[in-house]
Structures are given as structure tokens and as C-alpha cells.
Amino acid sequence: MTNKIAYLSTSESETDISVLENQLSTIAHETEIHICTSPGETIEAVKYADIIISANVPITREIIGEMKNATAILGSGHGFDFIDHEAATEKGLMVINNAGFCTDEVANHTIMLLIACAKHLTLLNTQVKSGIWERPKNNLPLPPITGEVLGLIGFGNIARATAIRASALGMNVITYDPYVPPWTIKEYRVKLIPSLTDLAASSDYVSMHTPLNKSTRKMLSESFFKAMKSTAHFINTCRGGTVDEPALIKALENGEIAGAGLDVFEEEPTPPNNPLLKMDNVIVTPHSAGHSDVVSKASQTNTGQEVTRILSGTWPMSLVNPVVRSQLPSRPPATNI
Numbered sequence: 436m437t438n439k440i441a442y443l444s445t446s447e448s449e450t451d452i453s454v455l456e457n458q459l460s461t462i463a464h465e466t467e468i469h470i471c472t473s474p475g476e477t478i479e480a481v482k483y484a485d486i487i488i489s490a491n492v493p494i495t496r497e498i499i500g501e502m503k504n505a506t507a508i509l510g511s512g513h514g515f516d517f518i519d520h521e522a523a524t525e526k527g528l529m530v531i532n533n534a535g536f537c538t539d540e541v542a543n544h545t546i547m548l549l550i551a552c553a554k555h556l557t558l559l560n561t562q563v564k565s566g567i568w569e570r571p572k573n574n575l576p577l578p579p580i581t582g583e584v585l586g587l588i589g590f591g592n593i594a595r596a597t598a599i600r601a602s603a604l605g606m607n608v609i610t611y612d613p614y615v616p617p618w619t620i621k622e623y624r625v626k627l628i629p630s631l632t633d634l635a636a637s638s639d640y641v642s643m644h645t646p647l648n649k650s651t652r653k654m655l656s657e658s659f660f661k662a663m664k665s666t667a668h669f670i671n672t673c674r675g676g677t678v679d680e681p682a683l684i685k686a687l688e689n690g691e692i693a694g695a696g697l698d699v700f701e702e703e704p705t706p707p708n709n710p711l712l713k714m715d716n717v718i719v720t721p722h723s724a725g726h727s728d729v730v731s732k733a734s735q736t737n738t739g740q741e742v743t744r745i746l747s748g749t750w751p752m753s754l755v756n757p758v759v760r761s762q763l764p765s766r767p768p769a770t771n772i
Contacts, residue, residue, distance in 0.1 A: 438746050439504070440466040441484035443477060443492040454732050455488075458739025462746050474498060481505065486742055489518065496522035507745050511738055513537055513593075513725060516647040516674060520756045527762040531741050534753040535592055536733045537725030542596035544724035545672045546604070548696030549585070549640050551718050552668045553578050558715050576693060578639065578666060581605035586638030588631065588655075589673070590615040590623075594644035598623050609637060631655075635662035640670060647674035655679060660686035668694045672724040675699040684710050687717065698724040740772045 440459075444450055450468050459466070469480035471492045478501045481487050485504050487494070490511040499508075499522045507529040508518055515532040523530045551557065555571060562569060571577055585601045587594040590612040598608045608625040611634045620627045628634045631654075635641065641663065645651045656679045663669070669692055671678060680701040686692050694716035700709070703722055711717050741751045750760075752769045 436463065438462065438464045438485045439483060440464050440486045440488065440742065441480050442466055442468045442488045442490070443471050443480055444468065444490040445470065445472060445492055449490050452735060454735035455739045458736055459742060462743055464742075464746070486745065488738060488742070491517055494518045494523075499523055499526055499528065502526070502528070507531060507742075507751070509533070509738055509741060511734055513541075514647065514674060515755055516676070524756045524759045524762075527759060529745065529751060529754055529759055529763075530756045531745075531751045531753050532755050533734055533737050533741075536737045537727075537730045538592045538596050540727050540730050541593045541672050541724045542600055544698060544720070545593075545597045545642055545670055546600045548670050548672070548698070548718060548720070549601075549642070549668065550580065552640075552670070552694050552696045552716075553580055555716075557718050576666060578668075578693070583607070583639035584609060584637055586610070586628070586634040586641045587625070588612075588634065588641065588643050589645035590619065590625070591644060591646075593673075594642070595619075595623055597642060597644070598625055606640075609634060631659055632662045635659050636664070638667055639664065640668050642670040643673050643677055645673055645677055647676045651677050653677070653679045655682070657682040657685065660691055663692050665691060666693050668692065668696065670696045672698040675701045675703065675705075680711075687711075687714055694718075698722055743772055744769055 442452055447470060456466065471477040471480055474497060477492055477498050481498060481502055483503050485506060487505055487508045488511060494508055494517065496519045499519060505528055508523055509531045510518060510533060512533050515530060518530055520530040555575060581604060583606055585606045585608050587598060587608065587610040590610045601608050609628050610625050611628045611631055645654065654677050660682055687695060696718045698720045699722050712719065744751050749767045750769045
């Protein structure tokens with residue numbers, strides 16, 4: 436039996452899946468690449484597929500309802516907020532994300548934004564290139580990094596990797612995560628904070644590291660930014676939707692926080708008239724934290740391994756809706772490939 440795999444992308448530039456195909460070489464399969472720019476195109480692409488791999492193409496309840504043969508939906512990246520995993524679970528479909536493939540890159544990017552904010556890197560770069568050879572003036576704060584407090588919201592794999600890097604810089608790391616086990620806190624030598632407000636008030640830098648779901652959407656609102664120090668910086672490399680963006684803009688405009696380093700926005704691409712793009716104390720990148728030459732290959736390798744596990748009859752490693760297990764026939768545990 437040949438398994439039909441639908442690979443969905445929004446761009447022709449993201450259709451080189453040679454590494455993925457090499458990983459699937461031992462499995463009888465047929466992969467079709469689809470450029471999907473509308474729900475209708477996506478429905479046609481997935482209707483008779485056994486496995487769906489989505490490179491950030493939205494998979495809505497309507498689209499899931501049209502799937503005839505599917506057993507699993509895989510996201511090609513770390514996030515899975517573009518997949519309606521509740522609808523998938525109701526239909527008995529496994530949802531798998533690409534956990535861990537870009538942990539180091541995102542952690543590195545987080546620290547890069549933190550340092551760039553503290554040192555006003557982009558502002559000084561622009562000044563020097565325009566012929567202004569000046570050190571920061573006295574009214575431009577230059578906060579230290581060593582000895583400062585970094586507050587991590589969420590303490591999953593990327594936050595843990597960030598904590599290691601921050602500790603190496605001599606920072607004191609605290610975290611708010613109601614789900615993290617106490618032995619993990621002890622292992623990484625960080626301090627667990629009981630509330631978001633306490634973390635905001637205690638941190639010199641705040642970094643966001645939660646997935647985007649119903650409970651985290653607009654998790655950080657006006658009250659959070661008001662609780663932050665006026666000298667503190669905010670970093671976000673997870674999902675823009677976890678933050679009330681107008682509240683962040685207001686906090687920056689009113690001087691309630693010192694600055695921000697942002698890789699993600701509520702709307703992407705963010706509109707050119709977004710006030711955040713006009714602020715000298717805000718450094719932005721185009722949701723690129725997880726990208727590198729090595730990571731793109733690792734993403735396809737991980738995805739291919741998960742597809743191989745599923746089609747070989749075992750559970751995947753990174754099942755994001757484990758409750759679906761009760762609806763499906765028993766499978767052996769996932770194994771390394």
C-alpha cells in the first residue's frame with residue numbers, strides 16, 4: 436500500500452523537501468506538494484491524503500471536516516497554533532509539532548535581542564553609518580546585563596536553553612510557569628515566581644516563551660506592562676498573539692518600559708504602519724529566530740522521522756493532543772530512528 440502524503444506550503448520558495456524525502460526512503464509513499472493560498476485549495480489538497488504536513492498553512496475545523504483518509508497532521512515548525520487541534524482530536528487525528536528542532540537557534544536569538552536592546556545596537560549602528568561618531572548620551576540608559584534579572588514566562592525547552600545562556604552571562608534567572616515540575620526548577624538553578632505580576636515587578640528583562648492557545652492569547656495585557664520596571668526591556672520570540680500588542684505599544688509610548696526586542700507580532704507580516712516599527716527603542720526581526728541553514732535540514736529530518744513512526748505503526752515523539760490516544764488503536768511507544 437502506498438501512503439499519500441500532502442505537503443502544504445504558501446510559497447514556492449519553501450518546497451524543497453529533498454531532506455524529508457530522503458528520510459522517508461524506506462516507506463512506500465507518494466508526496467504531493469501543494470501551494471495553498473485559500474481554504475478551498477487546502478481542502479482539495481488534503482481531502483484524500485493519509486498524512487498532512489503543513490508549513491504554516493492554516494488547518495481549520497472546516498478543512499479537517501473534509502479529510503477522508505487522514506491519520507495525522509504535522510506542523511513543520513515548533514508552533515502548532517495554525518492547526519485546530521481540538522477539531523483534529525474530535526475526528527481522531529494525531530497532531531504533531533516539530534518540537535526541539537530549533538531550540539538552540541531561538542534561545543540564541545532571544546539573547547541576541549536582549550543584548551541588542553541593552554546596548555542600543557541598531558540605533559548606534561545607524562548613527563555611525565550616517566556619520567555620527569558618538570557614544571550614547573547621558574539621557575540614553577545603558578543598563579548592565581551581568582547581575583540583572585531575566586524573567587522567563589514559561590519554562591519549556593526554549594526557555595530552559597535561554598536560561599543556560601543567560602546564566603553564563605551572569606544573569607539571575609526567574610520564571611513563571613504553573614506547570615513546570617520542581618525538579619526541573621532545581622536542575623536549571625532558576626527561581627520559580629508565583630505570579631506574572633511578581634515576575635514583571637522583579638525583572639530587568641522579560642522574555643516570553645509560551646505556546647499560543649486559548650489560555651495564552653493576549654496573556655500579557657496592560658496591567659502586566661504597568662507592573663514592569665520603567666527601566667526593563669521586553670523580549671518576545673514565541674508568538675505575537677500571546678501579547679496584547681496595543682497595550683505593549685502604549686507602554687512603550689508612555690515610557691512604562693524601556694524598550695522591546697520582537698521577533699513576532701499579532702499580525703504577520705506586520706503592517707508597515709505599525710507604531711512599533713517607528714520606535715528607536717524597539718528592535719524587530721521577521722519571525723526568523725528559529726531559522727538557520729542547519730535548522731531547515733533538521734526540521735525536515737524530524738518531520739520525516741515522525742511520519743516514518745506513524746506509518747510504521749508506532750506513536751510519534753511529539754504528539755500535542757495525547758488525549759487522542761484513547762480514540763485510536765493501541766500502538767507501541769515511539770522509538771529513535
